[in-house]
Amino acid sequence: MGDSTVKVFAGTLGVSLLALGAVAPAHAADLDLPEPLTLEDFIQFDEAQVKLGQLLFYDNVLSGNQNIACSTCHHSDFLGGDGVSLGIGEGGHGLGPKRTGGAGIEQIEERVPRNAPPLWNLGHKDIKFLFHDGRVEVSNDFGNGFRTPAWIFLPKGLNSALAAQALFPLTADVEMAGEPGENPIAGAAYEAPHYVWPLVEERIRAIPEYLPLFQEAFDTVKSPEDITIVEIANAIAAFEAVEYQNFDSPFDKYLAGDETALNPAQKRGMELFYGEVGCSDCHSGPLMTDQSFRALGLPPFGPGNTLLNDPIPRDVGRLAISDLPEDAYRFRVPPLRNVALSAPYGHNGAMPTLEAMVRHHFNPRESNAKWRAEMAVLPAVPWLAKHDFALRENEAENKRILARIDIDLPQVSDDDIADLVAFLEALTGETAKDRPMGRPEKVPSGLPVD
CATH class of the missing domain: 1.10.760.10 (Cytochrome c-like domain)
Incomplete structure (x- = not known):
């Protein structure tokens, strides 16, 4: 993501808006916006x-x-x-935040390690x-x-x-x-x-x-x-x-030429996103991801995704795949369309709201330090409670995570944050909540359908 800043002076006083904790948005015409999505951009299926x-x-x-x-x-x-930070997989019962950890011989031994x-x-x-x-x-x-x-x-x-x-x-x-x-x-x-x-x-x-x-x-x-x-x-x-194909958001309409599709706050957020703030350095292209890997310094918790022979039950991210030390604690930059519908956020679901995730990007170390266990959305599993946040309590591991942070964004104001969130909410498709097929009443095996 971008780390450059450009001073913009207010009137004849020569006061830098950046010094006041605000980033001056670029004009929409100067932004490198993506091309609108079309059906031709997608694989066609029978x-x-x-x-x-x-x-x-x-x-x-x-x-x-x-x-x-x-x-x-x-x-x-x-x-x-599934609406939770870390899900409950095989052996559980129910859906989403109400899913339980099972009982008896089906009782789960750990949560799914990633969101x-x-x-x-x-x-x-x-x-x-x-x-x-x-x-x-x-x-x-x-x-x-x-x-x-x-x-x-x-x-x-x-x-x-x-x-x-x-x-x-x-x-x-x-x-x-x-x-x-x-x-x-x-x-x-x-x-x-x-x-x-x-x-x-x-x-x-x-x-x-x-x-x-x-x-x-x-x-x-x-x-x-x-x-x-x-x-x-x-x-x-x-x-x-x-x-889950969907691209009829206000932003899509704006890209197609409807300049009234975004309200003033969403427009300002877009200008920040694609301008001075530099979010689009990573969240670029039609899907709003450059498909790279970044280390955000999110607080660790849960069972980890432990490497073979690693004595610590942690999650080192991309390093486990690439075997490159510089990839430690990096995770895929996610696409952002319909992001407002996808809480909680991060590879482990550490951030419960879109605003919290946006704020984390601008000061990941402070956000990590202020993070509390109750911010994790975890279905109650009493027998795992003492293990759920053991990684968070491992100060050495958290220091390693913080040392790998590789984003550096300019200072922004609370108003800027609000505008960025408003823009991200404008990525929600008008028909996103109306999925064409949904859940079937029954399946050929005859097994229950949740």
């Missing part, structure tokens, strides 16, 4: 695949213990998220990275179109990065697989991700109601044996991409 993908997305049969679906953490009730990212516009043709650490990346290094934790074992034929991403929650113990010994999928996941996918295929093939749906969606499917993890993932990706 309607039958979208309909099939909706059922798979909401079907618990894909999980090891058949008790959680993709939708549990990305539900239509929460517009593609469930929103799904808005991930069918865009220019998406390069998915997951907070970018561990799914568009690349042909392995001949299958993507660099992922499965390396050369990722199957060929996936239709998008979104399809590649959809394969990996199935292999994560705390998300969908379960613990080794509980079910065959969990045991396979303990060995390697690609051992899980044939077991998922077998489950789907065994459900007669799915066959005609796959036959309609894919010309290659004639019999149950033709259903593979590629078709499963491609259908899920088709649903996610179409269901």
